Amino acid sequence: MSIAWGSLGLVAIVSFAAAVVVTALVSFGIVGLAARSPRPDGPEPALSPAAGTAVGATCLVVAALIVLYGLYIIVA
Amino acid sequence: MGISLIVVVVIVTALAFDFTNGFHDTANAMATSIATGALKPKVAVLISGVLNIVGAFLSVEVAKTISSGLVDETKINPYIIFAGLIGAILWNLLTWLLGLPSSSSHALFGGLIGAVIVAAGAGAVHFSTLISKIILPAVISPILAGVIALVGTVIAYRSTAKSDSESTKRGFKLGQIASASMVSLAHGTSDAQKTMGVITLVLITAGVLAPNAGPPVWVILAAGLAIGLGTYLGGWRIIRTLGKRVSDIETPQGFAAETATTAVILASSHLGFALSTTQVATGSIFGAGAGRRIAGVQWGVAGQMAVAWILTLPAAAIVGAVAAFAASQGVVGTVLVAVVAIAVGIGIYAASRRTPVTAENVNDVESPVAPDEIRTKDGVVQA
Numbered sequence: 001m002s003i004a005w006g007s008l009g010l011v012a013i014v015s016f017a018a019a020v021v022v023t024a025l026v027s028f029g030i031v032g033l034a035a036r037s038p039r040p041d042g043p044e045p046a047l048s049p050a051a052g053t054a055v056g057a058t059c060l061v062v063a064a065l066i067v068l069y070g071l072y073i074i075v076a
Numbered sequence: 077m078g079i080s081l082i083v084v085v086v087i088v089t090a091l092a093f094d095f096t097n098g099f100h101d102t103a104n105a106m107a108t109s110i111a112t113g114a115l116k117p118k119v120a121v122l123i124s125g126v127l128n129i130v131g132a133f134l135s136v137e138v139a140k141t142i143s144s145g146l147v148d149e150t151k152i153n154p155y156i157i158f159a160g161l162i163g164a165i166l167w168n169l170l171t172w173l174l175g176l177p178s179s180s181s182h183a184l185f186g187g188l189i190g191a192v193i194v195a196a197g198a199g200a201v202h203f204s205t206l207i208s209k210i211i212l213p214a215v216i217s218p219i220l221a222g223v224i225a226l227v228g229t230v231i232a233y234r235s236t237a238k239s240d241s242e243s244t245k246r247g248f249k250l251g252q253i254a255s256a257s258m259v260s261l262a263h264g265t266s267d268a269q270k271t272m273g274v275i276t277l278v279l280i281t282a283g284v285l286a287p288n289a290g291p292p293v294w295v296i297l298a299a300g301l302a303i304g305l306g307t308y309l310g311g312w313r314i315i316r317t318l319g320k321r322v323s324d325i326e327t328p329q330g331f332a333a334e335t336a337t338t339a340v341i342l343a344s345s346h347l348g349f350a351l352s353t354t355q356v357a358t359g360s361i362f363g364a365g366a367g368r369r370i371a372g373v374q375w376g377v378a379g380q381m382a383v384a385w386i387l388t389l390p391a392a393a394i395v396g397a398v399a400a401f402a403a404s405q406g407v408v409g410t411v412l413v414a415v416v417a418i419a420v421g422i423g424i425y426a427a428s429r430r431t432p433v434t435a436e437n438v439n440d441v442e443s444p445v446a447p448d449e450i451r452t453k454d455g456v457v458q459a
Contacts, residue, residue, distance in 0.1 A: 003208045008216060011344045016224050019339035023228035023332050027235040030247030034239040070258065073342050074265050075134050 018066060025063040032056025081407075082154045083282045085414065087275050089161045091302040094271040096168040097180040098128060098306020101267065103314040104177070104337070104357035105259035108330030108364075110438060111319030114249040115256070117310070117435040123253075124260040125308030131264020132272070132300030146185055146205055151196035154278050155403045155410065156188070159195075161274070162417045163187030163396030167388060169424045175313035175321075175433075176384040179352035184270065185210060186392030191400035193393070213349045214385070218359025221340045225360040228332030229367025236328070248327035255334035262341050263353050264303060271299040312433040318358065320441050323365025323373045333357070333364035355385060 035052025047055060106120040115123070164183035171178040185206075192200050236244040272291040275298075279285040285292070291299075319325060325333075337353070337360045344351045358381060365373040399417070402409040 003212060007347045007349070008213070011340070011347055011349065012216075012220050015220065015336070015339040015343040016227075018343065019224045019332075019336045020227055020231065022339070023335050024231050024235065026247075026251050026331065026335075027232045027328075030244050030251070031236055031239045033247065034236075034243035037243070039240060039242065067254070067258065070338060070342050071261070073346055074131070074262055 018070075022063050022066050025059040025066075029056045029059035029063065032059060080282060082158065082410065083278055083284070085410065086154045086158045086161070086278045089158055089165070089414075090271050090274045090278075091298055093161045093165050093168070093180075093184065093274075094268065094299055094302035095306040096165050096172070097267050097271070098125070098303040099309050099311040100168050100172055100177075100180050100306075100314065101263055101354055102307045102310045103318045104353050105256045105263060105334070106310075107315045107318035107357075108325045108333055108361060109252050109256045110315055111325050112249070112252065112327045112330050114252040114327055114330065117312075117315075117438055120256070121308050121310040121435070123257060125304040127257055127260035128264035128268065128307045129300040129304035131261045131266075132268035132296055132303065134261070135265045135269065146202055146210070147188060147192040148196065148200040148202070151192060151200045152188075152277070152281075153195070154281060156191040156195050156400055157274060157278060158410065159191035159400035159403050159413065160184065160187035160189075160396045162399040162413055163190055163392040163394070166395050166417060166420055167392040169421055171384055171388075172311050172313060173424050173428050174384070175317040176381060177314050177318055177354045177358050178381075178384045178388045179214070179354045180267065181270070181352050182210070182214070182385070182388040183392040186389035187396035187399075189389070190393030190396030190398075194397045194400040195404060209349065210389075213344065213351055214355060217340060217344065217349075217351050218355045218362075221336050221356045221359035222363030222366070224336035224339065225329075225333045225363030226367040228336055229329050229364045232328035232332050233368060245327055248331050251331040252327050252334065255331050255338060258338045259334050259341075259353075259357065260307070262338060262345075264300065266341070266345055266353065268296075268299045268303045271302065272296055275299065310435065312435065312438045313428070316433055316438050316441060317377070318361055320439060321374060321377050322358075322361050323369075325361065325365065326368070329364035329368055332367065333360035336360040336363065 032047060032052040032055035035047040036049045036056070102121055102124055106115070106124050109115045110117050110120050161184070164180070164187040167178070167183045167186070168180055189201050189206075232248070272295050275295050276285065276289065276291040279295075280287055280289060323329075337357045340356050340360075341351060341353060362373060362378055399413045402413045
């Protein structure tokens with residue numbers, strides 16, 4: 001009986017990396033976009049509106065690209 | 077050559093299994109979105125159902141072997157497939173009644189294994205494949221998904237802690253809708269294809285299709301519609317279990333859980349592991365729950381699920397074996413199996429009506445709350 005430990009390990013590493021990176025990117029994206037329109041009673045945003053927009057948009061675009069690659073894997 | 081009765085029966089049974097597969101597994105994608113209110117229950121199951129149908133059409137690479145090499149496929153005939161499907165359907169219905177998210181794939185494999193053992197002997201089952209391709213990944217994948225979801229949840233909460241909670245909540249709601257949709261799509265692709273594979277194989281053995289033929293469009297359409305319809309009707313009992321009874325899930329947790337689920341399923345199916353969507357999704361939800369608050373997770377529920385998971389394969393195998401024995405006795409036996417299966421199905425449905433769980437009341441249960449936690453949800457403060 002041969003157990004494909006290599007493939008199992010690869011699945012673990014790839015899925016861990018992909019999921020953690022996407023989650024982090026979306027979180028940062030949300031933080032960035034939240035800085036665009038601070039509410040008067042809300043907390044002080046960490047970034048200026050312009051920087052927040054740039055960071056947020058970049059993070060979300062990269063996350064979207066990873067998701068598109070996931071779609072590509074389903075279809076292909 | 078016309079289509080014989082058994083072929084028609086197998087096609088109908090396969091579509092019935094596909095249907096139970098759909099409503100059994102709605103929870104995998106949508107339980108947390110419904111629990112957090114990111115999507116209204118009816119909207120969530122509609123999106124999931126449609127994406128399941130879309131998923132059925134996405135991939136043309138149909139699983140060449142319906143059993144993933146688990147059994148000697150030269151020994152398979154329509155009666156075995158029929159008996160295996162009956163075992164899978166009945167186990168799916170019973171676990172649905174109990175609200176337990178068990179694996180539809182394992183039920184199908186179990187049913188087939190039981191049927192093959194009766195029809196062709198235990199030698200026709202490849203037990204080493206069973207361990208390396210099914211049992212080992214079944215143990216590892218939920219733990220892996222849970223760890224990934226846990227790390228993702230910690231990242232999501234830590235990184236957004238200093239931001240305006242109103243905007244981050246809205247952001248994660250949108251993220252959750254996207255990640256849940258990906259799970260639905262992946263589910264439609266993998267699970268609808270199983271049914272397509274079964275029907276195609278039966279049509280080939282009946283001589284209707286040429287050997288090595290792909291599934292005709294009507295088979296793809298029928299399989300997609302069956303799983304989509306099942307998904308749309310929603311297994312509300314299992315949605316309640318995963319969304320509410322495991323832990324009190326918030327949108328960042330739901331997003332982290334579904335992202336982990338999608339990543340594990342896509343990575344593993346790409347490398348040829350027949351993972352259970354259900355087990356991966358369940359592991360993710362436990363991980364996401366623990367990522368925010370370990371004490372807020374109902375580990376007793378995890379124990380119940382683990383028991384159901386261990387039982388799934390042998391239980392479906394036993395039903396499949398009994399059905400195979402009866403069906404091999406000729407037309408009368410086959411009809412008897414079908415009648416008994418329908419009767420048990422109706423009985424389970426009737427039992428479910430005594431405590432119905434619907435789109436309206438799916439969220440109406442107390443989520444587990446740690447004793448020292450004060451809840452301020454909906455402005456109501458509870459000790």
